[in-house]
Amino acid sequence: MSIVNQKVWIMGCGDIGRRVARLYQNEGTKAIGWVRSEESLHKGLEQGIAMRKGDVDRGSYFSIFALDEALVYWFMPPQPTGDTDDRIRRFLKGVDAAPQRVVLISTTGVYGDCDGRWIDETEPLKPVAARAKRRTDAENTVQEWAARFGGEIVILRVPGIYAPDRLPLERLKRGEPVLTEAEAPWTNRIHADDLAMVCKRAMEAAPAGAIYNATDGHPSSMTDYFNQVADYAGLPRPPQISMSEAQAAMSAGMLSYLQESRRIRNDKLLTELNIRLQYPSLTAGLGMLKG
Template sequence: MLPKTTRAKRPVLLIVGCGDVGLRVLRLVASRWRVLALTSSPHRVPELRAAGATPLLGNLDDPRTLARLAGLADAVLHLAPPPHVGERDARTAGLIRALALRSGPRALVYASTTGVYGDCQGACIDETRPLAPATARGRRRADAEARLRWAGRAFGWRTSLLRVPGIYALDREGGDPRERVRRGAPVLRAEDDVYTNHIHADDLARACVAALHRGRPQRAYNVSDCSVVKMGDHFDAVADRFGLPRPRRISRAEAAQEMSPMQLSFLSESRRLMNQRLLHELRLTLRYPTVAEGLGA
């Protein structure tokens, strides 16, 4: 349990990677926490300061700039992605080394990805499913998870791993599902289609806050809503909701000709996430329990 807010001293939260989700978290906690936000971009300093954070300049790709983070925060929210290449997450490794230089945080929450599970062939899975990442991107996330579990045990940090699927919100840059439909991007035909999982950006922010307070040590959580939907059906529903043409349906063989390797990687994994830990251990009541409700908002 983190220290309670008092008039004399508020607990300090360090957000590493304060993008869209980090700013949503900041709005939720600004009245109860003093928030520090690590950024490598000087031009973001005014934006972060206006949002209520104290900006700190530092670069996860240059560990020499991270030493100042040691001993600053009661809790850390790690939302930064791993490097774009390789099988390991050197950014998380450098962050751990910096935080461990002095008295470390009591709690650390990391936003990982459900890609660490690999392809589950449509099975319903919980957090006990063995990790089997099929992409370098997934393996980098699995590496970060392993490093953070180790750090939690070694330094006594209460580390929570949030395994996050597709993040959406109509006001989220890069997360508005209408954009894909408007571009005319195709989806797989029904017999080739895969299950997909989602979480509204506001509910993800609320899950981050819940994990800071109630996450169990070295524990993973599937941060997904309660939808059970295949990808093509999902984008059909988006099109219908906003009066857009439904996406064209293509075969897997046609997708291999039309889509990039990155796009194909999302079509090669199918799983249905169980979220009981999120709902019961973190005691989170989803504001948008299905994508239909999130789009309706």
């Protein structure tokens, strides 16, 4: 898909949005970023992005004319409560058929617990956590919108994201515990720069309606993740505790992550979109960052 003279909107232009915008800037293409906070607004302006500020929760108006035939990246997370993504519902209702194509960031959490099995995009969705249910609703919402208006959508199911400025260093400095290696679930991840590249490639080359697992394809346990980051940063590895001990020592949010284990394939992403990841594993990514 050619992007010459097409409008590019990044809804929820935070860290990943700014990385995507930079890829367009490097090509001489302007992307417009939409944010809710003053902090995000200033960060985008400092990078030279054409920024807009508004709060979709408070009924911000999206011009159908401004978004007519636009390419829209939907990076805005759902609101923090409920089982539906009211933000994307409100947005799509406001713009009707205006965008040409929407690339949606979802989460691999939509698969729920898979007992550590290898899975791909054919795995049935069985979200457990409320945040994953909201993302599942977002997927259903954009699919319904595409069917009604003939717009094109691409869904990227994204796991944990890391980068030099997205590492749990403060948690490690506090010495917060992790599960014993034997009890730790499998987790998946992708480097932020690779995710930005995948988002842009999906916008330009993915078949309409395609769904991809946007992961590096090299999962490891959550405990291994914290150990590798600690080694990279020169910090002590975190203490390990049992699951029974974790019930009293860890937050409800962290415990919810520990209840799900899956290893996620990315074969479809690599082959269909001809993707070559710059950081194909956490070990390679941290090694390149340190080098």
